[in-house]
Amino acid sequence: MTQPQTMLDKVWDDHVVRHASGEPDLLYVDMHLIHEVTSPQAFEGLALSGRRVRRPDLSMATVDHGIPTVGRELGINDPLSKIQIEALEQHCKEQGITVFGVNDIRQGIVHIIGPEQGITQPGMFIVCGDSHTSTHGAFGALAIGIGTSEVEHVLATQTLPRTKPGSLAITVDGDLPLGVTAKDVILGIIREIGVNGGYETVIEYRGSAVTGLSMEGRMTVCNMSIEAGAVAGMIAPDETTYAYLEGRPYVPGGAPWEEMVAYWETIPSDAGAVFDREVVLDAADLAPFVSWGINPSQVVEVTGRVPSPDSFENLLERDSAARALEYMDLEPGTAITDIRIDRVFFGSCTNARIEDLRAGAGVIQGRTVHPDVGAMVVPGSGLVKLEAEEEGLDLIYKEAGFEWRDAGCSMCLAMNEDILLPGERCASTSNRNFEGRQGRGGRTHLVSPEMAVAAAIEGRFVDIREWQ
């Protein structure tokens, strides 16, 4: 009788190339995702050491971080970003790596296009030089972000040495209350366990509130695992997963499909599998959240108020709150719904899939963006944009006064021209409210797509549950 295993155990064991006592396991990488910002030094290192890419067929590249979201057909204006983008395309051409480049309809945010193409599948070990690689865990894959030196390592060897992390089960049971989205689930989890709560663990998200989510929602949850300090996040594959994948370009049909589903069905954690730690949340306790601070655990219900630093017992948290309020220019006790905003960013690998765009469009109801607010929608991929346009969502956004952009990371990290000015306050569907993340002196409030659209229209935060 074998011990019941967690999903992490199973996926890990499937990828061990070499195991030796006292050493990290050498793991085989099924898919290496590459983008233009964290790869040039890796390709350079490879060339300097006279090595080649071991498995170009298990690598996929796109341009997303530095690419403009408007006017790109006229070329890339930023000379440095232009060099990076051209370098990626050149390196990939030399090494035989498939690139979804600037003019490819499949171009987009790397964590959106992997699943969209069916390149992300259950049971895989996926790596990428980007912290939000955890997104792919929504399919029951083990997916981790790595640095540039490790990008070079994977290019050269198609493997990665790793010591196995611990396991953390986070169970969210119950039905999500009306107006509470996948974004609120993960913000609620991070508020509960803290930005370091997942330290040295892989999180498995479980429970009926999680299994009830669409694949888009599950990706939103897993995406922000890194914001809880975790190595990765995973959700067990099920019928929802298979239905999403069936018929996608890199997923075969017929007998191979049946064979793959049979394998995928073996991946979820066994009954009785033991996790190193467990956390349980009740879905009924979740609400639409708005971040007030400078890390993603600093969130409060939309009906709440900006807390006083004195309300935190932990000294470091108190200091962090004080610093946050100064940076965010907020007074303790301010009602969240009294906070006025200047900008809305609707996009990022957290919330720029078709379901997000539909949800946001659904709350517009013929209304228009507040005259004091500048709002933009940045679809996560060229194909998401196309699908939205076929459904007429672009017209709904444009008629309401939103800018409708081309796909990319955009103002999530503001490496391109999409950037907050000092002092500007932004409702953002992205993942990080760090100081200066969206532009030096810019102030970011993390929210769901529906909350972002409603804030754009009212010019301040509103409770999506009551707002009609």
Add this chain to the structure above:
Amino acid sequence: MRPVSIIEGQMAPLPQANIDTDQIIPKQFLKGVTRTGLGPNLFYNWAYDVEGEREPDFVLNRPEYAEASVLVAGPNFGCGSSREHAVWSLFEAGFEAILASSFGPILENNCYQNGLLPVVLRTEDAGIFAELAADPANSVTIDLPTQQVTSGDFTATFDIDPHVKERLINGWDQIDITLQSEADIDAYEAARPRLRPTLG
């Protein structure tokens, strides 16, 4: 990679929690294609005002910390983005080790790849070193072989993966080590499930 064994130097305190990699090196410095030139831009938004003038009050700009080579940080140092530019900028600015009670997972790995030593201390010990670092006259010695950190008459021990430790002490390149297992990689590939996706 340069070998790491005993690091001696001055500490600089930056004890706030959750210093993310966006603070260590902001996005505008990620547009390069080399690993160099990042040192002067370390903690850019804290070190320089909006006019690009140095902020005299920022701890690393104070003359008494000019020679610091060990950063004493709060928990979860280097959380956030995977940008290895954070480590390159710390290294180029003269830092050889960082003391903290925990690190962002990707930054910790990036440190090991570059011979920058992330020393994971117990929370109480990290607090003591933060206090010691507040006096620029205090120096520190980090002894990787014996896994000890000492400042004055205070010594703390730390844990590190023995394999990582051996690699750091010898300055071994990770790719070279892995390629010694090439036969294992070949064997795994030959037996690998055929139904995994491929491109090209």
